[in-house]
Amino acid sequence: MSDRFDIIVVGGGPSGARAALAASAQGLNVALIDEQSAIGGQVWRAKNASILSAPKTHETRAGDALRRDVLASDITHIEGARVWQIETGWTLHVLRKDVSSELTCKSLVLATGAREYVQPVPGWTTSGVLGLAGATALFKQSLTPPGKRTIVSGTGPLVFFVASEIRRLGGEVAAVVTPNSRRDWMRALPSMLGRPALLMRGAIWVADLMLAGVPIYWQRVVTDVSGDDQVRGVSIAKLDQNWARTSEDIMLAADSLCLGNGLIPNIEAAHMLGVPIRHDHALGGWIPETTEDGGTSIDRLYLCGDGTGIRGAEAAAHQGTLTGLCAAADLGHGTVNLQKQAKAKWLKSARFGMTMTALSIPRVGQAQLTTPETIVCRCENVTRATIEAELNAGAQSSNAIKSGSRAGMGPCGGKFCATAIAQLIAQQSGAPVANIPPATPRPPLRPVPLSIAAGSFDYDALPIPKPAPL
C-alpha cells in the first residue's frame, strides 16, 4: 500500500482519535494508525475477542463511544500497525502482519501517549510483578486479575483504580501501598471538588477497600520483592516527606504485585524527528516543545495528548480536537471558532490532570530505593553497581553508559531504564535530571523482525535493522 493522505495521525487513543475526527470533519483525507487492534489507546483499550460479554464500565462506555465515532467517520483506520520509522516529508514505515509498507501524507500528527515509570527495587524483575498501569491493560483486554492475592503499590489515583479493578474481577487485594500521604490528597482536594463525578468514583474505590478490610499503607513504599519465578513476599517501609525511607521493612505475603511510579510521555518519535525537548516534572519529565495548538518547530508536524505531557485522558481528547483542527486549518480547511472552544476545554481539563500528575512527581529519596544490586536495565540485566562503575570510569551521558555497560541497549530501546539511568548520572554529577537529556532515539521505534528488514528474525540483534525493502 502506498497512499498519499492529507493527514496521518499516529495513535488511536483519545487524543489521536479526536484529532483524526476533527480533521476528517473538515473534509480532509485522514488515516489513523495504531498498533492496537482497536481504537481506545491506553485508557480505553478494548476487550479482546475472547470476551463475548461482560458488564459495562465507565472505561468501556467511553471507549465504545470513541470507536463508534471513528467507525461512522471517513477516517481510514489502520489497526494492528506499528510505525517503526518516519522520514521527514512525510513517509511512514508501518509494520502490519509481518509486512512493512510505506504511507505518505502532507501533515503528520503524533499522539503516541505515555508509558509508565517504575523505580527499580530489588526483585522488581520477578515474574508476577506487573507495572501498575500495565495491570490495567491486562484487565481491560483480558478481564483477568494479576493473581490470587495481589499487593498494589504506586502513586496518584491509579493505585486505587487498580485495587478496585482487581476486586471487580474477582481477585483479592492483600494491601494497597502508596508513597502519597493523606495530606498530599488533601492538597489535591480543591481541584477535585470541581470534578465531582471523578471525586465520587475515587471515594467509592477507597471506601470499598476500607469496608473489605484491605489495609491501605499511606506514605509507604515497596522496598523489595522476594520470590524467584513467582512473587512470594513484598517488603514495605515508611517514607518521610521527601520519600526517603525512615523505618525498617515489614514483609507482606502475596503472589503478585502491581508496581508503578507515575507516567512518562512517549516522546521518541518527536525527538527522533528533531523536535526540541525540555524537562518538566509537572508534566511527567521530558516533553517535546509544542505550541498550545499542537504545532512544532517542524513544518507540518503536530503533537497532542499525553505524549506532550501527562494531563490525563480528558485533556488528551480536547487537545486532540484542537490539534486536528489546527492541522486542518494549516492545510486550508476550517474555522477559528471551533479551535477556541476546544482550547478552552483543553486548558480546563489540563489543570485537573496536572493536579493528578503532581501526586507522582518523584522526590529526592525515591532514587535510593534502587540499591547497588538492583537490576536497572531489565533487557540486558545491568545493575546499578555496574552503571555506577561506568560513571566512575568517566561516562557522563546516557549514550556513554549505553556503549560502556549495554544498559539501555536491549530490545525495549531503553524505554524502561532511561529515567533511572539519568537519575544515577544526576546523582553522580550533582546536576539536576533536567540537565541529563535522554539518548537520541534511533529507528526502529518498535522492534522489527529481521525477517522483514534483513532476512530472518534475530532477537539479540534488535533493535538495529536495515531499512525495510518494501
Added chain:
Amino acid sequence: MIRLVPNHALKIVRSAPVVFTFDGQSVEGHAGENLAGALLRAGRLHLRNAPANGGPRGAFCCMGLCQECTVRIDGQVVEACRTEVTQGLAVERAG
C-alpha cells in the same frame, strides 16, 4: 459483607476454550485472547530467561514495549502480550 465495587467475575462470558502448549505442556485458553493473559491465568508466569544470569522473567508492561513477555513460536520471537491464542499453538520459552 457490603461491597461498593461489585464482583463481576461470574458475569464475564468467554469464548470457547482452546488448548495450546507451553514448553510441551498443555494450557487452556480462550480463542481470541492474548497469550500473556491465558498463561497468567494458568499460573505460567515465567516466560523467558534474562541474559547473563538466566533469571526468570514474565509480562511486565502489558502494552508491547518492555519485551519481557517474549516467547518463541515457530522459531520466531514474539510478544506474548500481543499474540493471539489459537488451538494447537506450540509456544516455547525464549532466551
